[in-house]
Amino acid sequence: MRGVVGRLLLVVGVFAVVAGGVAIFWGKDAAYRIPMDTDSFTRLTGEASGALAKSDTPVPVTYVVHTQVDPKRSNDDVIAMEQTSCMATTSDYCIDAKGTFVLAGDDEAVVNIGHNKFALDRRTGLPVQDQGKYVSDAELVKDYQGFVVKLPFNTEKKDYDYWDSTVGKAVSAHYAGTRTIDGLKTYRFDVTVPSQTAEIAADTQGTYAATQSVWVDPVTGAFVDQKATQTVALLDGTKLLDVDVSYTDGTVKENVSTAKSNGRSLWVVGTGLRIIAPIVGLLLIVGGVLLVRRRRA
Numbered sequence: 001m002r003g004v005v006g007r008l009l010l011v012v013g014v015f016a017v018v019a020g021g022v023a024i025f026w027g028k029d030a031a032y033r034i035p036m037d038t039d040s041f042t043r044l045t046g047e048a049s050g051a052l053a054k055s056d057t058p059v060p061v062t063y064v065v066h067t068q069v070d071p072k073r074s075n076d077d078v079i080a081m082e083q084t085s086c087m088a089t090t091s092d093y094c095i096d097a098k099g100t101f102v103l104a105g106d107d108e109a110v111v112n113i114g115h116n117k118f119a120l121d122r123r124t125g126l127p128v129q130d131q132g133k134y135v136s137d138a139e140l141v142k143d144y145q146g147f148v149v150k151l152p153f154n155t156e157k158k159d160y161d162y163w164d165s166t167v168g169k170a171v172s173a174h175y176a177g178t179r180t181i182d183g184l185k186t187y188r189f190d191v192t193v194p195s196q197t198a199e200i201a202a203d204t205q206g207t208y209a210a211t212q213s214v215w216v217d218p219v220t221g222a223f224v225d226q227k228a229t230q231t232v233a234l235l236d237g238t239k240l241l242d243v244d245v246s247y248t249d250g251t252v253k254e255n256v257s258t259a260k261s262n263g264r265s266l267w268v269v270g271t272g273l274r275i276i277a278p279i280v281g282l283l284l285i286v287g288g289v290l291l292v293r294r295r296r297a
Contacts, residue, residue, distance in 0.1 A: 050233075154218065
């Protein structure tokens, strides 16, 4: 009986050591990448006013952002992503759970609609140089700078460059402290874009100002909670949009759950298998050898 148990320990021990070796040389690199199955909905609520909101006083709005991967244009190193967004003065979101617009762009309730495509380095999360190679629509190719949809894995307590699509360049996301959300420690980053002239629509100049506070999971770099404001006007002073929105409780809850799950997976590959598995494996091998020798004795 000791011989059987001993040989079993030897087999399991060798497997653990091999698994640890694979994790050391390959596993962490494979795990710390933006996943190819990314397909998420971010929902926000708040208030808006201005010509686009068809109201001079703040009215309730819903805002949804759908982010998904284009697997045909992605590979092991680069991930091509498509992002659509819609804000409306309705209680229901104008993009449904299938990613389909339920309101036409000219619907009275629609405040604005956005459509972006971009390609990111799967490891760093930063835009790749040759965007046109991965973005199918030529008119959507932009010179992206800074982080776009997330901060890096193992986010640090420092400032980062963060893309602002309206000004068409990176702005600074300032580290502003920590906050625990439903048991998950997050880092807060604040973005402030002072009022400035910008291309607020195709061939249309105006003024734009924005603020944004984002709470980030430092392990994965994923956004967990967010609140934001934007003020957009024509050069003659006509207010087009003044909006104040934040993530819904449901979105925050889902983000926390996802971050915790992904964090555990990264720990298993990045720490558990790389450090613990080889140690346990060696102990099992030693135990197996001793049992086999005792049986022979």
